[in-house]
Amino acid sequence: MPARRPNRRIETTALKGKNEMACFTVPLAAAAAAGVAKHAAGKGRRTSLAEKFRWLVDMMLGGSFLLAIEHVWHGEVTWRFPFLTAVSEGPDAVSEMLHEMATRGVAMAVVVFAVWGCMVAVSAVLERKAAANV
Amino acid sequence: MYEIAAVAAAVAFAVAWFAGARRSRYARPVFAAMMMFLGASLMWGVDCVAEAMSGEEALDMSRDAACLAALILGAGLAVFAAMCVAERLRGSVPAKA
Numbered sequence: 649m650p651a652r653r654p655n656r657r658i659e660t661t662a663l664k665g666k667n668e669m670a671c672f673t674v675p676l677a678a679a680a681a682a683g684v685a686k687h688a689a690g691k692g693r694r695t696s697l698a699e700k701f702r703w704l705v706d707m708m709l710g711g712s713f714l715l716a717i718e719h720v721w722h723g724e725v726t727w728r729f730p731f732l733t734a735v736s737e738g739p740d741a742v743s744e745m746l747h748e749m750a751t752r753g754v755a756m757a758v759v760v761f762a763v764w765g766c767m768v769a770v771s772a773v774l775e776r777k778a779a780a781n782v
Numbered sequence: 783m784y785e786i787a788a789v790a791a792a793v794a795f796a797v798a799w800f801a802g803a804r805r806s807r808y809a810r811p812v813f814a815a816m817m818m819f820l821g822a823s824l825m826w827g828v829d830c831v832a833e834a835m836s837g838e839e840a841l842d843m844s845r846d847a848a849c850l851a852a853l854i855l856g857a858g859l860a861v862f863a864a865m866c867v868a869e870r871l872r873g874s875v876p877a878k879a
Binding site for chain 1: 823825854861
């Protein structure tokens with residue numbers, strides 16, 4: 649029986665020393681929270697605050713989507729249960745995955761949230777200036 | 783490589799937005815695509831900093847990464863195209879009184 653050929657993508661990832669596994673799930677959860685906040689702020693209407701929350705949802709959800717593609721490419725996320733390769737590899741891998749989510753994942757969500765905050769602040773200043781000129 | 787591709791796509795959509803797309807019919811899809819690539823760029827930026835801090839290679843410039851960059855750009859543009867189609871369909875349906 650011929651030896652099973654290793655997954656070149658996983659091999660490449662391992663050679664590079666990359667260990668990101670499920671960091672995109674943290675911004676994905678943040679996107680869900682931002683979506684709830686958007687609905688609460690808008691209550692079915694298009695308000696300015698709901699529109700601002702929509703920017704955050706777009707950034708978090710869109711970014712997580714593209715990161716998820718990268719994780720599928722690297723073989724860290726699969727189409728079969730339990731979906732995360734690390735979960736099927738044992739407790740050590742799960743521990744590493746959780747650590748990585750708590751560090752990189754949270755850092756990603758915080759950075760995106762901070763940039764969104766800056767955008768909202770700049771937008772508020774511009775809106776105030778426009779209102780003063782009218 | 784895919785990090786650079788995401789930044790380039792975010793810049794391209796931002797240029798399109800400020801060049802006049804914000805007043806067009808497709809303002810919402812252009813803005814959403816810009817936000818999507820900006821979000822991904824920021825997340826990969828954090829990843830690159832973490833890689834660099836741990837003494838590893840921050841940017842992958844291999845052929846494999848180039849293929850992934852093309853796939854990511856394709857996926858992002860597919861989402862943008864789907865939003866444009868949805869916007870067009872929404873615009874063609876007469877609003878109920």
